[in-house]
Amino acid sequence: MKAAVLYPGEGLPRYIDFAEPTVQGEDELLVSVKAVAIKNLDKGRASGSHYSSEAPQKGGRVVGGDGICLLADGSRVYGMSASGMLAEKAAIDKDRIVSVPDGLDDVTAAALPNAVIGSAMGLKFKADIQPGDVVLINGATGFTGIVAVQIAKHYGAGKVIVTGRNQQSLKELLTLGADETVSVLLSDEAFTTQIKRIHQETPIDIIVDYLWGHTAEMILACLKGNGSFTNRIRYVSIGAITGDLIRLSAANLRSVDLQLTGSGLGAWSRAQVGQLFREILPEMFQLAAEGKLKVRTIAVKLEDIGELWHTEVADGQRLVVVI
Numbered sequence: 673m674k675a676a677v678l679y680p681g682e683g684l685p686r687y688i689d690f691a692e693p694t695v696q697g698e699d700e701l702l703v704s705v706k707a708v709a710i711k712n713l714d715k716g717r718a719s720g721s722h723y724s725s726e727a728p729q730k731g732g733r734v735v736g737g738d739g740i741c742l743l744a745d746g747s748r749v750y751g752m753s754a755s756g757m758l759a760e761k762a763a764i765d766k767d768r769i770v771s772v773p774d775g776l777d778d779v780t781a782a783a784l785p786n787a788v789i790g791s792a793m794g795l796k797f798k799a800d801i802q803p804g805d806v807v808l809i810n811g812a813t814g815f816t817g818i819v820a821v822q823i824a825k826h827y828g829a830g831k832v833i834v835t836g837r838n839q840q841s842l843k844e845l846l847t848l849g850a851d852e853t854v855s856v857l858l859s860d861e862a863f864t865t866q867i868k869r870i871h872q873e874t875p876i877d878i879i880v881d882y883l884w885g886h887t888a889e890m891i892l893a894c895l896k897g898n899g900s901f902t903n904r905i906r907y908v909s910i911g912a913i914t915g916d917l918i919r920l921s922a923a924n925l926r927s928v929d930l931q932l933t934g935s936g937l938g939a940w941s942r943a944q945v946g947q948l949f950r951e952i953l954p955e956m957f958q959l960a961a962e963g964k965l966k967v968r969t970i971a972v973k974l975e976d977i978g979e980l981w982h983t984e985v986a987d988g989q990r991l992v993v994v995i
Contacts, residue, residue, distance in 0.1 A: 675759030676977040676993075677732040684978045685735050685758070693734075693755035693763040700763045701743065701751075707782035707971075708739035708757045710980065710991040734759045736993075740772060740782045748772040750785055750953065758974065760995055770953045775961035783969045783990045784819070788956045789948065790910055791820035791880065794935030795827055796952070797944050799878040799906040803828030806874050808867075810891060811856075811882035811913060813841035815967065815990045818848065820880055822965050823956070825849035831874055835887065841988055848966065856887055863887070867894040875903045885915025892920060897927035909934040 675690040695702050714736050734756025741751050741762060749771055751764035772781045795801045807829045809820050813836030824832050834850045836842050842853040854866045870876065871894055881888055888909070895905055905928060924930065933939075940948075959965040968989045972980050977993065985991055 673760040674974060675734045676974060678735050679732040684981050687975050687977050690734065690759065692761045695763050699766050701766055703741035703743055703751060703762055703764055705757060705759060705762050705995045706740045706742060707778040708736045708993045709782045709786060710993060711786045713786060738785060740778045750781060758993060768949055770949055773957055773961040776957055779969050779971050779992045779994065780960055780967060781957060782992045783967055784956060784960060785953060787816040787819035788953060790816040791823050792952050793940060793948065794880055794908040794910050795824060797940060798908045798933050798935045801827045801878060804830040805877040806831045807878045807880065808833045808876050809880045810835045810887055812836050812845055813838045813988055814882060815988050817882055818988045819967060821845055821849050833870055860890060864890050864894055867891055877903060877905060879907045881909050882911035883914045884909055884912040884918060887914065889918045892924050895928050895930065896924050902928045904929045906931045910936065
């Protein structure tokens with residue numbers, strides 16, 4: 673079969689003929705792959721920079737961990753694969769399959785799950801979002817952030833504030849459910865002045881953070897209390913695009929009812945992951961099929977994987993390999 677295979681010591685996957693995967697027991701199925709999104713998670717695992725990365729395999733391994741595929745009976749499903757997904761065939765886990773609605777195309781369906789996992793899981797299980805909550809999404813102009821804005825509104829957020837660099841993307845988020853924008857290109861003083869004003873007018877209940885780094889330090893400082901009663905604030909770290917470490921004042925933790933947590937692989941319970949496949953992903957697929965959850969994608973070919981692997985896609989789009 674044709675596949676995108678990464679070998680130890682090489683920075684780019686090769687488009688080559690590779691052995692078909694073999695099913696390992698009754699818990700797996702062999703499927704035909706239709707579409708696979710190229711995500712930062714896949715790149716991080718391939719390079720070894722992500723905390724869930726595995727040791728390189730001498731004989732090479734197929735990259736990509738999930739995608740849209742066809743079962744033997746022709747049914748379209750979203751699945752996850754331990755054998756790699758950027759290939760014509762993959763072995764997927766029977767327990768991690770979600771049916772794809774007829775009204776949803778392969779490319780959009782392949783692009784959505786990682787973004788849903790990177791937003792809904794944090795909002796639902798870590799932030800315990802409630803109707804009327806005020807949500808701040810730090811770094812909302814990327815693909816996952818754009819999905820997070822729409823899901824926050826779907827879950828009943830009363831107000832959604834978004835931060836980001838791209839001014840045009842920030843404006844577009846206002847058409848997808850965001851209520852207010854704050855540019856991270858502002859001076860520190862101007863940025864914190866806006867966040868403090870927003871928090872004073874409509875106390876922020878939830879922060880979903882894809883940037884971390886300096887903006888996280890500024891936002892946390894804006895939340896610091898003065899000894900009076902405060903609202904309960906849930907700060908959820910999901911990404912670290914602008915830095916993995918921050919400086920945090922102990923006064924931030926003592927002066928406000930603040931819950932600081934993270935959402936990612938290893939942070940969820942087995943029951944929560946089960947709910948993701950039974951309820952959350954099917955619901956989001958249906959919303960997308962009905963045009964109520966909107967994303968932008970760029971479809972590319974598997975044979976071009978080498979030149980596309982390190983492509984930076986602008987304006988919150990996602991590359992999806994069609995097979």
